[in-house]
Amino acid sequence: MTRRTTILGLSGIAAIATLAVWAAAPPAEVPYPANYRDWTHVKSMVIEPGHPLHGTFGGIHHLYGNEAALKGYRDGKFPDGAVIVFDLLEAVSADHTVTEGARKVVGVMHRDAVKFAATGGWGFEGFAGDSRTQRVVGPNAATACFACHQAKRDREYVFSEYRP
Amino acid sequence: MTRRTTILGLSGIAAIATLAVWAAAPPAEVPYPANYRDWTHVKSMVIEPGHPLHGTFGGIHHLYGNEAALKGYRDGKFPDGAVIVFDLLEAVSADHTVTEGARKVVGVMHRDAVKFAATGGWGFEGFAGDSRTQRVVGPNAATACFACHQAKRDREYVFSEYRP
Numbered sequence: 001m002t003r004r005t006t007i008l009g010l011s012g013i014a015a016i017a018t019l020a021v022w023a024a025a026p027p028a029e030v031p032y033p034a035n036y037r038d039w040t041h042v043k044s045m046v047i048e049p050g051h052p053l054h055g056t057f058g059g060i061h062h063l064y065g066n067e068a069a070l071k072g073y074r075d076g077k078f079p080d081g082a083v084i085v086f087d088l089l090e091a092v093s094a095d096h097t098v099t100e101g102a103r104k105v106v107g108v109m110h111r112d113a114v115k116f117a118a119t120g121g122w123g124f125e126g127f128a129g130d131s132r133t134q135r136v137v138g139p140n141a142a143t144a145c146f147a148c149h150q151a152k153r154d155r156e157y158v159f160s161e162y163r164p
Numbered sequence: 165m166t167r168r169t170t171i172l173g174l175s176g177i178a179a180i181a182t183l184a185v186w187a188a189a190p191p192a193e194v195p196y197p198a199n200y201r202d203w204t205h206v207k208s209m210v211i212e213p214g215h216p217l218h219g220t221f222g223g224i225h226h227l228y229g230n231e232a233a234l235k236g237y238r239d240g241k242f243p244d245g246a247v248i249v250f251d252l253l254e255a256v257s258a259d260h261t262v263t264e265g266a267r268k269v270v271g272v273m274h275r276d277a278v279k280f281a282a283t284g285g286w287g288f289e290g291f292a293g294d295s296r297t298q299r300v301v302g303p304n305a306a307t308a309c310f311a312c313h314q315a316k317r318d319r320e321y322v323f324s325e326y327r328p
Contacts (some may be wrong), residue, residue, distance in 0.1 A: 037328065041205035041226065042186055052261035062205065069193070070269060096215035100327055117252060130328075142253065164294075 027139055028115035030108050030125035032132040036065060036085040039064040042073065043163040044090050046098060059104055060091040063160045068111070072164040076155065078121075082111035084158065103129050109158070120144040120157045191303055192279035194272050194289035196296040197201060199266060200249040203228040206237065207327040223268055224255040227324045232275070235289065239328040242285075246275035248322065267293050272321070283310040284321045287316050 017092040031129040042063035047054055064085040065073060072078030085108055090161030112122040124145035137144050149157040191218055206227035229237060236242030249272055254265030257300040270291040277285040288309035290300040301308050313321040 001273070038204050040202050041228070044208055044224065044226065045264070046210065046224075046262035048260040049263070058210065060210075062208065064205070096212040096218070098210035098212070127249070 026100055026114070028123060030110045030123040031084050032127055033066075033085050033106070033108050034132075036064050036066070036083070036087070036106075037149050039066050039085070042069075042084070042160055048091070057088060058091070060098065060100055061086055061088045063087075064077075065162075070162070072111075072158070075158075077113045077158050079157065080112050084109040084160065105129070118142065120149065120153070121148070122146070122157055124149075149150065174224075183200070192276070193285060194274045194287040197230075197249050197270070197272050197274075198248050198289055198296075200230070200247070200251070203230050203249070204234055204247070204307065206233075212255070218317055220289050221252060222255070223252050224262065225250055225252045226265055227251075229326075234326070236275075236320065236322070237324075242275050242322065244276050248273040248324065272299050280305075284313065284317070286310070286313070288313075289320055 042065050044060065044062045046060045047057050049058065051058070065079075065085060066083045068079050068082035069084050077143045084104060087106055088104045090104060092099045092101040108123075108127070110123040110125070111117070111121060112123060116123040119141050124137055125139040127134050128134040128142050146157070149159070152159055194323060206229050208224065208226045210224045211222050213222065215222065228251060230245075230247045232243050232246035233248050236246050249270060250299055251270055252268045253269060254261045256265040272287075272289045272291070274280070274287040274289070277313060280287040283305050288301055288305040290296040292300050311321065312320070
């Protein structure tokens with residue numbers, strides 16, 4: 001066995017070991033944002049039929065941020081632990097009003113630069129309706145969420161801005 | 165002078181003295197609700213053109229409550245110190261969305277059963293746009309605000325309900 005072969009062999013073993021660990025570790029999960037309704041309300045918006053995102057995000061949505069997220073909104077740097085909630089409700093139109101209907105999804109961006117390095121340092125998840133356990137994104141964050149959020153790289157991938 | 169006349173005379177003097185004090189005391193003022201943007205978001209609604217209240221309340225509004233107000237939303241009893249803010253913004257319709265525009269008014273209900281006894285225990289005020297000093301209700305709370313809120317006597321004159 002040449003020295004070169006030995007090195008390659010060791011590298012190969014190391015690579016296999018790394019892959020094994022990687023495969024065994026469960027992907028980092030975004031926790032349900034308990035008590036987010038008591039967080040600061042960042043802004044709101046209605047997305048109506050006819051909008052290209054209506055299928056996914058149609059309704060009235062409110063953004064909420066915890067204290068770390070508010071720091072990020074202020075100075076552009078979101079520290080680990082920052083959590084932003086996108087709370088999407090049905091928009092009920094009647095009698096010249098739009099009121100809030102049933103909850104459609106609780107979308108979450110959870111900042112952890114190491115755990116979620118593959119998606120810009122943010123974990124993305126959605127919880128269906130009022131469920132705290134029914135996940136609608138799971139392992140698809142890169143395509144289902146981050147693909148669009150990449151457009152906001154210069155704002156740490158955050159679309160919303162705090163409305164005073 | 166009969167005893168009866170004397171009593172009436174004293175009552176008259178007391179009544180005049182009370183009126184003089186009442187006239188001299190400035191009416192209780194509702195303070196600007198500092199930091200209300202950090203309070204809990206209660207609910208939201210859009211009032212569109214064509215609605216009978218559009219002239220006064222047209223736009224997108226958010227209700228916020230301080231901790232005492234949240235207690236009231238929960239159990240129906242609003243303690244003194246409860247403050248509810250009605251934050252009214254322009255509703256900007258474009259491209260199948262409704263977004264938040266300029267602030268129109270910050271409406272306030274401030275609970276104090278003694279100070280505001282004449283209007284159901286609530287002081288009512290409105291602050292124009294982003295001003296913390298330009299009052300739009302002033303001494304007209306009874307007609308400008310309480311007249312409508314009386315319809316909600318069984319809910320301590322509060323129209324809004326907390327949306328979970």
